[in-house]
Amino acid sequence: MSKVRFGIIGIGNMGSGHAQSLIAGKVRGAELTAVCDEFESKREWARTRLSGVEIFEDSASMIDSGLVDAVIVATPHYAHPDEAIRAFNKGMHVLIEKPAGVYVKQVREMNEAAAASDKKFGIVYNQRMNPLYRKLRELIASGELGEIRRTNWIITNWYRSQAYYDSGSWRATWAGEGGGVLINQCPHNLDLWQWTTGLMPVRIRAFCAFGKNRNIEVEDDVTAYAEYANGATGVFITTTGEAPGTNRLEVAGDRGKIVIEDGKLTFWRLRESERAFNERNKEAFGAPECWKVEVPVHGESTEHVGIIQNFTDAILNGTQLVAPGEEGIHGLMISNAMHLSTWLDDWVELPLDEALHEAELNKRIAESTTSKAQAQAEAKPADLTGTF
Structure with a gap:
């Protein structure tokens, strides 16, 4: 061929x-x-x-x-x-x-x-073609950051007005899209959250607000807390109703902290691991030596x-x-868990109880204001709906 x-x-x-x-x-x-x-x-x-x-x-x-x-x-x-x-x-x-x-x-x-x-x-x-996130993944995989302890992603620059949602009756409905900001705008972020770090949560507690800022039936504001097998924790915050928005990803490890914001990757690199410093340090207010490094990132996405x-x-x-394609399940499982945690008002363990999530989703589809047929009919070629 x-x-x-x-x-x-x-x-x-x-x-x-x-x-x-x-x-x-x-x-x-x-x-x-x-x-x-x-x-x-x-x-x-x-x-x-x-x-x-x-x-x-x-x-x-x-x-x-x-x-x-x-x-x-x-x-x-x-x-x-x-x-x-x-x-x-x-x-x-x-x-x-x-x-x-x-x-x-x-x-x-x-x-x-x-x-x-x-x-x-x-x-x-x-x-995944973005050199910023490829560099972050490389630094973590190589051990430069040490064992990950905390992640924090504030991704609120997905602003969408009511006019956006009103442009199609299928938008932001359970039957039409199956969710809101998590399923439409944030799949890339949820994928990068686990792809760059190599970590999937073991349990999640999420608070999704449905129609908080807009007249829609799905989530438009989310704050979620994740726990990982190695003891690390993570916070994921997103919304379509905040202006101006923020896109700031922090990943803290045993050897420092990496921040991606405004198209730059900054590494606050510790001279030695925090654990090693803590074991030898005898000063009450001592802290490990830290170097701020603006990491060069080459190439276009x-x-x-x-x-x-x-x-x-x-x-x-x-x-x-x-x-x-097989890796698409990871980010989706995280968003499914965030929905289910909110619906049950409780922690959700991963891997997800798939049958329970599907049953809860179907309850909302049955009450949705639109249908799957409408969703397909109204997505016009020039629309670019679902892009972000």
Whole structure:
């Protein structure tokens, strides 16, 4: 195979952006040969914008056409696992948009289908291409920071007005999106929280406020506390109703503290480990020597195109995936746990009780103000809904 022939399932929101990147030749070794969408308005958009690309009404017809080797799943959230499983069963390589799904059970089934195939499976966690977070991951993995003791991420620069939510009746509904800021804006942050540190919480206590700042039925303000197996703790704070917002990630370890804010990575590096200092220190107010280091971070973040390029290279050359699709379950499990903790008003242990979470989610879907059909119908090509 000299080129990967891509088909895109869903050409609303992100699907249209991926289509235009492929048509423009931004991904080496890749070509867009087909797209599909069940809504005529979206197919009409494709006819006017995607010259030379075959257009289908459904994914099954597109896959069976023999025109594609790999698919990008860019449908509304709930359909990601179903479409991925269908594609794996037909021998396709699969790249899914974030989030991996809405609830862990369906994502686990998708991962099992991927494992049973011999095909590549990726997820569009484009922030893994950001050199800031890649450097943080490198510093932690190399032991420069020592054992992690605390993380704190204040990510409140996701401001969304009421006009944003009013632009589609499916937005910020349990049936339409399956959640609010955690499932729509924060999947990248939740992924990076565990990917950079290499830690998954063992239990979470969260406080999600539903419709606190906006007239919506899902969460728009969250404060969560996490505990880890090694004794470390973490705090995650997010909202769509705060202006101006903050994006500040702190990771404290035995050998210092790293802060990412305003596009910079700063390392307050201890000359010796805190533990070693404490064992030898005899001064009542002694403290370990600390050096402030502005860590140089080189390169630009290649974002979505970078992820598709890496996925293409994995198919053609066996390149290691930056964002394996199977890893989408981790960030989703954290957000599911935050929802469940709030619903139960209690701590939630991880791995998650998947059946209990699904049952609680279904209660809210039954009372939702919209439907999954509405969600799909209203996500228009130029909308870019679900991007952040």
